[in-house]
Amino acid sequence: MPIIFYIFLFLFGTAIGSFLNVLIDRLPQEESIMGRSRCDSCGHVLGWRDLFPLVSYFFLMGKCRYCNKKVSIQYPLVELATGLLFVFSWVHIQPLGTGLILKKFIILLIVSCFIVIFVSDAKYHLIPDSVQVVLFSLSLFLPFSSEITAGLYLDRIVAAFLVMAPVFFLHMITRGRGMGFGDVKLAFIIGFLLGTLEGLIAIYLAFVLGGLMGIFLILFKLKKLKSRIAFGPFLVAGVLLVLFYKGALVSVMKSMYGL
C-alpha cells in the first residue's frame, strides 16, 4: 500500500476516535449518542472549528474556546490511539478466507469496540452492553477463519464457554467485586472471536498484566489492596496482543507449557 493510504487511514482513525469519545462518555450514562457535542465545563455547543480530531485540541492548547477551562486529555489521546491502532491493525492483523478487504474493515470496527470498552471500563467501571452486542455481531463474521461452516460456529460456541469459564469462576468467588459480569460477557465474546487456545492466551495475558499493574499500584501506594481495578482494559490489552503477535505468542506458550 502507498504511504498516502496509511496517512489517510490514520486521519480516518482519528475521526472515528472522535466519535468513539462520544460513545465512551454517553453510553455509560445512557445518554443519546445523537446531538451536538458540548464542552464538559460550560456546556457550550462546540462549533465545527472545535471538532477537528487532534488538531483542535492542540490549536486551542487543550482549553475550551468559550470558557477557557481545560479539556480532558482523553479526547486527543483516544483520537491518536484510534488513528495509530487503525494503521497498526491494517498492517499486522491478517484476516483469512474470502472478502479480505471487507474483513479488514470489520477488524477496524472490532478494534473500535475494544477502544470504547477499554476507556469506558477504566473511566466508569462499566462496559456498555450495546458495545458488547455490536462486538459479538462483528465476531460472527469470523474474520480470522478461512472458511465458515456450521461446525466451526459450534466449535466457537464451545470455545466461548471455555474461555469465559475462568473469568466466570472469579466473578462467582469474588461475588462480582473482582470481576464484573461485563468482564464475563466480554470473555465469552473473546473466546468466540479467537477460538479456545488463542482466547485462553488472551485471558492469561490479561491476568498477568492485571496482576503486574495491581502490584505496581500497591507498591507505589496508588491503590489499596481492597480497591477495585477495572479488568476490562486488561482483557482488551490481552486480545490486542494476541491479534498483533499471534504467531510469536502461540509458540512461546507452547514451549513454556509443553502444549
Ligand SMILES: [Zn+2]
Ligand atoms: Zn467550555
